[in-house]
Amino acid sequence: MNLRDLRYLLAVVEHGHFGRAAESCSISQPTLSVQIRKLEEELNVTLFERTSKTVAPTAACERLIGHVRTAVAEADAILAVSRDLCDPLAGRLRLGIIPTLAPYLLPLVFAPLRAALPSLEVEPWEDQTEALLKRLHAHELDAALLATDVIGPEFESRPLFDEPFLAALPADHLLARREAVAEADLARDILVLADGHCLRDQTLAACGRGEALTGNLRATSLSTLLNMVAAGYGTTLIPALAAGAAQDAGIVLRPLVAKVGRTVRLVWRARFPRRAALDAVGDVIAMRLRGFAEGAAAGTI
Amino acid sequence: MNLRDLRYLLAVVEHGHFGRAAESCSISQPTLSVQIRKLEEELNVTLFERTSKTVAPTAACERLIGHVRTAVAEADAILAVSRDLCDPLAGRLRLGIIPTLAPYLLPLVFAPLRAALPSLEVEPWEDQTEALLKRLHAHELDAALLATDVIGPEFESRPLFDEPFLAALPADHLLARREAVAEADLARDILVLADGHCLRDQTLAACGRGEALTGNLRATSLSTLLNMVAAGYGTTLIPALAAGAAQDAGIVLRPLVAKVGRTVRLVWRARFPRRAALDAVGDVIAMRLRGFAEGAAAGTI
DNA sequence: CAGCATCGATAGGCAATGCCTATCGCGTCC
DNA sequence: GGACGCGATAGGCATTGCCTATCGATGCTG
Structure with missing residues (x-):
């Protein structure tokens, strides 16, 4: 029939x-x-x-x-x-974002995304890198914004923008008197996030250390980490997009001598069919953050 | 697709x-x-x-x-x-029946029909010949039981049984003394049904008259006609299946000399697809009425 | 009543397509 | 690194859906 x-x-x-x-x-x-x-x-x-x-x-x-x-x-x-x-620029797009990026990037890009892609419903999902990749693999997410390289044939990625790190110091810290801070100088009293945050590993690597001093205090979020720094427990590196929040907390920010940082990437399954939507989203974010790295690295926020 | x-x-x-x-x-x-x-x-x-x-x-x-x-x-x-x-012997079969037949035939054949064709829902519809044929034509009926010949290529029919007419007389009628009645003798005070009943025309034809004496009294049903005869208004011919009802009304029945009667036929559209159902229904009715004509014509009810 | 018009059914031929087997390309696992 | 598993591709074959031409039946009309 x-x-x-x-x-x-x-x-x-x-x-x-x-x-x-x-x-x-x-x-x-x-x-x-x-x-x-x-x-x-x-x-x-x-x-x-x-x-x-x-x-x-x-x-x-x-x-x-x-x-x-x-x-x-x-x-x-x-x-x-x-x-x-059949319009790839329409419909829901489930976008994973790491926690050290989401609260600072999303406010910047939501409006441009709505303006440029009015029929695309970007649905953010905040979690750590590992969990996001697992969800991506399981088709529970369509793409993710990560700050790490992604290897293997399953995924493809595209760098969207570079985000420098800045030294975050208590206001009365000795290093706060300098114009710029050498990464190695922070190693002595560096604080980092809890396990699973890519920013933790990147901070430790930048400072040339394998382990951190956070001790009993578990900084499970960048916000908490900023509070700890502001309270004088130690220093840390923060991604440049969080600069505003750090300054609001009373933290002194200084550019880094070696200008280390991270690259924010859009990641997706190689076989994901709506490449057009990903390209468009990537374009909007990259455009919004164009020139951001240079200004941020120089400490002019 | x-x-x-x-x-x-x-x-x-x-x-x-x-x-x-x-x-x-x-x-x-x-x-x-x-x-x-x-x-x-x-x-x-x-x-x-x-x-x-x-x-x-x-x-x-x-x-x-x-x-x-x-x-x-x-x-x-x-x-x-x-x-x-796809089982032609299942489902609804809308069966038209003329009013001078329905009340007397249906009680006889309903049980055999249910027994022989348990999944066939015979749905009777009582109306005069002309209306039944119109409904048959309009596909509002699937078949009809009529007592007239049907002409034209649209319909096909099959005779099921012969139904003799009997003389119906008031108990005190002169003719009631005879064993059998000649049709022409009834003509003097014959009563017939209202327009549209095939029995009316057949009665008049059998008695050799063109018009009847019913006068102001309109016999719209055979039941009414029987009451009129019983009340002494005149005589009439009744179909043999109505004999029981006539006797219950106190009417005297006599066989007819010329043994006139009518043939009850199953009629259907030539193109009606469920011939098997019609054949089966026809078989059951014909079987049930087998030998009926001879006994009835002899006056042995 | 003969001829015509209308309608659905049938016949024959052609092109599209659904299906098969064989094979390829890619990725994984022992 | 070779074998295996999986989906994709290629080529050939049979089916089938579609067409035009025509038939047969029915009803209307001059």
Whole structure:
């Protein structure tokens, strides 16, 4: 049984006339007659009582016609929905973002994204790198904004912008008197985030240390870490987009001598079909952050 | 778009594996791959993200799959319903019956019909010949029990049984003394039914008259006519099946010399597809009334 | 009543397509 | 690194949906 045949059946019911029904289906009358007869044979049911004057649906046809209408309507719905769906710049895009980036980047890019891609619903999901990649793998996310390189053939990525790190110091810290801070000088009393944050590893690597001093205090968020620095527990590196929040907390920021930083990347499964949406989102974010690295690295926020 | 393709789509969604999905559809894996790809091209939507390890439905596919399931379910319903419907001895049969026959025949044949054709729902419709034929023509009835010949190529018919007429006389009527009554003798004070009843015309024809004496009293039913006869307003002819009702009314019945009567026929549209049901119904009625004419004509009820 | 018009059914031929087997390309696992 | 598993691709074959031409039946009309 074919959807086409069901449409033919509906046309005959509607017109009560094979010739006009065929015309409405854009086929010839003999073709229609043959197809209806084949349908009758397949269902083993006479669908119409034909004379040269009238074509009347049988009781069996009446019983079936409701199901036929529903089936055809659903087929039409499939076509209609897929017409909407075929625009890759429309629909939901589930975007994972690491916690040290989300609260500082999203306020900057949400408005431009809405403006540039009004029918794309960007749905953010905040979690650490590992969890995001797992969700990406499981098709629970469509893409993610990460600050680490991603290896392996499963994923592809695109760098969007460079985000320098800045030295974050208590206001009364000795290093706060300098114009710029050497990364190694921070190593003595460096504080870092809890396990799983990529920023933790990057901070330690930049300062040439393998382990941190956070001690009993677990900084589970960058916000907490900033509070700890402001309270004089130690120093840290923060990504430049968090500069505003750091200064609000009363922290002194200084550019780094070696100008280390991280690269924020858009990551997706290599086979993800809506590349166009990803490209557009990446373009908007990259455009919004254009020139950001130079200004931030110089300490001019 | 084809229902088959939709079934293939469901199979891939269900199995998450082209090979096993193909097997479940009894086709080869390449065929399935090609058909899914063609469906994707037709809908202009990527339905699956394929790797050599996984086959994951896209968000678009998730949006469509509900409609696909409904469409396929309706198609299955069409097949299931038509499987029930293809038994011509099942389902509703709308049967027209003339008023001078229905109240007397139906009690006799309902039980045998139910016994012989348990899944056939015979739905009687009582009206005069002309109205029944009109409804038959309009497909509002499937068949009719008439007592007249039907002409024209539109209808076919089959005689089921002969029903003799009997002379119905008031108990004190002169003719009641005779063993048998000559039709012409009734003509003097004959009463007949209202216009439209075939029995009216047949009664008048049998008695050799063109018009009746019913006068102001309109006998719109055979029951009323019997009451009029019992009350002494005149005589009439009744069909043999009504004999019981006539005797209950206190009417004297006598066989007719010329043994006139009517033939009850099953009538249907020549193109009506469920001939098997008609044949079966006709057989049951004819069987039930077998030998009825002889006994009735002799006056032995 | 003969001729015509209308309508669905049938016949024959052609092109599209669904299906098959064989094979490829890619990725994974021992 | 070679074997295996999976989906994609290629080429050939049979089916089938479609067309035009025509038939047969029915009803109307001059």
